[in-house]
Amino acid sequence: MTQIVWNGSCGIIPLSKTSGEWKVFLIQHQGYEQYWTCPKGHLESIETPEEAARRELKEETGLEIKRFLQKDPILEEFYWMKKGERRLKRVLFFIAEVEGDICLQKEEISHGEWFLLPQAISKVAHPEGKTTLKQTERIVQTITN
Numbered sequence: 254m255t256q257i258v259w260n261g262s263c264g265i266i267p268l269s270k271t272s273g274e275w276k277v278f279l280i281q282h283q284g285y286e287q288y289w290t291c292p293k294g295h296l297e298s299i300e301t302p303e304e305a306a307r308r309e310l311k312e313e314t315g316l317e318i319k320r321f322l323q324k325d326p327i328l329e330e331f332y333w334m335k336k337g338e339r340r341l342k343r344v345l346f347f348i349a350e351v352e353g354d355i356c357l358q359k360e361e362i363s364h365g366e367w368f369l370l371p372q373a374i375s376k377v378a379h380p381e382g383k384t385t386l387k388q389t390e391r392i393v394q395t396i397t398n
Contacts, residue, residue, distance in 0.1 A: 263293060282362060303347060331379060
């Protein structure tokens with residue numbers, strides 16, 4: 254099996270099914286409170302993308318993976334400005350049902366909240382994030398349990 258070398262970020266689209274409806278946990282980073290997103294971060298040198306995504310979820314939210322809902326991650330790409338340079342950001346998002354108690358990482362995360370998927374799509378500002386959540390919505394509609 255070939256190992257994928259990845260130099261972008263990895264994250265989890267954290268889902269929970271309550272009363273037959275899927276909810277997603279979105280966070281706001283310190284200093285970027287106008288933006289809602291899913292937990293994500295960079296790989297450490299010895300991690301696979303899945304391991305990095307799992308670690309970032311736990312560090313930022315306190316949540317843990319109950320089960321992955323799809324084997325392959327969703328690739329989200331967008332451009333952003335840093336120090337006057339246009340940079341490409343690439344994130345692999347794994348879709349997972351999560352469990353545990355919320356414990357936000359106070360140094361990085363200012364707020365977190367559960368939203369129904371349609372609400373979450375409207376909360377996310379960037380078109381790429383909206384597309385990722387719409388893909389997630391289509392995928393979970395096919396899951397019966």
